[in-house]
Amino acid sequence: MKAAVGDRIVTASGVVGGVVRDGVVTECPHDDGSPPYRVRWSDTGEETLVYPGSDTIVDAQVEAGSDEWSEPRQARALTWDVRITVVESGGSTTAEATVTNGPPDALRAVGHARKSPGDPEVPLIGDEIAAGRALRRLADRLLAVAEQDVSAAVGHRAHVHR
Structure with a gap:
């Protein structure tokens, strides 16, 4: 998984019925975009250090191979009971x-x-x-x-x- 500052990150809950969280990558200490990332969560505004697992997706704001910023793709998070x-x-x-x-x-x-x-x-x-x-x-x-x-x-x- 690779990320850059400004990318949106979405993490599913580790428990059934739990909340799906999303936030924005505010710091990516590695030049190659590898984890961990500092993320500001949209639900609380707090920033935490994130080591993403298989329950996490990164919604990049930069088109691959391009130096120009583009509109972020909208990730979807659904809960079906x-x-x-x-x-x-x-x-x-x-x-x-x-x-x-x-x-x-x-x-x-x-x-x-x-x-x-x-x-x-x-x-x-x-x-x-x-x-x-x-x-x-x-x-x-x-x-x-x-x-x-x-x-x-x-x-x-x-x-x-x-």
């Missing part, structure tokens, strides 16, 4: 996974699990299996929607690898 509802009854479990605030069209998927008659009653296992199956189907649906969107954008049938 998935709600899983689980219902268990008599050794059968059903889970529904729904994207609650993501794509314009609500996405949902259902997964089922059923215990074998001779197995002990451990509801958590059925919950995990049903929820996992619902999430896998939800992922397939999201990729199918993306494939339709890509096809519409390029004007011909496209394929998204799954």
Whole structure:
């Protein structure tokens, strides 16, 4: 990762549901643009020394190979929540996974699990299996929607690898 003074930096939260932070690089002590960077955060105004990880992107304000400044590209940071509802009854479990605030069209998927008659009653296992199956189907649906969107954008049938 390389950065320069004036670049925008965006860091995702290390915890589920945490805040995405963005700031501006105010100091880059290495001539080659390598970390660490001093960053002024937009939410607090404080400056900290940042050693970016894989959860961080740098939005450069300088076009590659150019000495002229350009308008900064706008980075996007989104949060999509998935709600899983689980219902268990008599050794059968059903889970529904729904994207609650993501794509314009609500996405949902259902997964089922059923215990074998001779197995002990451990509801958590059925919950995990049903929820996992619902999430896998939800992922397939999201990729199918993306494939339709890509096809519409390029004007011909496209394929998204799954």
